[in-house]
Amino acid sequence: MVKKKGKPTRGVLRQNKAELKAEHARYFASEDLDFFIEHYWTVRWDLRNKDPYLAETLPYPSIHIVFDKGDSKIYGITKGRFSYLLEGKGSVFGIKFRPGAFYPFFKKHVSLLTGKTLGIDQVFNVNVSQLEIEIFETEEDDDRIPIVESWLKNHIPEKDPNIPYINSIIDKIKEDREVRSVDQIVKLFSIGKRSLQRLFQEYVGVSPKWVIQRYRLHEVAEKIEKSEKVNFAELALDLGYYDQAHFIKDFKNTIGLGPLEYLKTTK
Incomplete structure (x- = not known):
């Protein structure tokens, strides 16, 4: 069923x-x-x-x-x-x-x-x-x-043990919004940085840094859609950006609009 x-x-x-x-x-x-x-x-x-x-x-x-x-x-x-x-x-x-x-x-x-x-x-x-x-x-x-x-x-191919390992890393990134850097993943999973990057390029297709940024941007888009007003400077800091301009640039490069322009299109 x-x-x-x-x-x-x-x-x-x-x-x-x-x-x-x-x-x-x-x-x-x-x-x-x-x-x-x-x-x-x-x-x-x-x-x-x-x-x-x-x-x-x-x-x-x-x-x-x-x-x-x-x-x-x-x-x-x-x-x-x-x-x-x-x-x-x-x-x-x-x-x-x-x-x-x-x-x-x-x-x-x-x-x-x-x-x-x-x-x-x-x-x-x-x-x-x-x-x-x-x-x-x-x-x-x-x-x-x-x-x-x-x-x-x-x-159906044979089950590859790297798959559940990769998904445990990605689940951590997805569920723990405090994870903002590849270095944190390296420490949490006791894996070398280069080994982690090679594993992701081979199996996932993108870098671990990209995965972290993508899940954090998912959170941003969700917050923007659910709010009438958003403090973008505060949001940028909360997501691990050093300045608001860098956050706005990343958002626009991905979404195609700046955060404020995107907010207007959701209403």
Whole structure:
């Protein structure tokens, strides 16, 4: 039986607006695949006779396989924001791999995928068009997930012990907002800095510093969306920035707008 997961609380930009434009759902993977798959996700929209909507997210440090009619792909980590134009009526179905967990399938440094997309059949022996037909001939997620899992189970690699180790590090970064530097991770996990960086480049596709900054920016975006007024100088210091200007520069480089301009777009 398919088990539903709660809605995303971070990562979706302008979340309140996004929820009005499309239906988001997430589901746990079966026990056989849970080691590798964080969850499945779907987005459905019906904007017929309505203006298109540009949905944007701040991606997590994960690889996704996204099934989209005629355009299904493997997505490496996007360092900036990820955008997708919703128009007409449609849906997409995604597989979110746990950080580092795509490496055993790919069998190459995952950093080769960062900022790029790849055809699914470049990694898996599969007729993508036929798989798309099977997935999209039903509207029900309860029917789509078994189709995807049946395919994935034919490709399960051996469990790599580096994956739970990497996820324990990333979980610490995600849950402990006091973690603001790579040096803290080095001390907490008793690992050499260079070894940590090599591990992340090979398995995750981005540096540990990028992961720390991304999760802290998730917190910033969430605070901005939930507040009418934000003390950006105080927020910058709270996030470990030495000055407000550096924080604003990082935010703008990632989101595309300064914090104050972004605040205005969320209301």
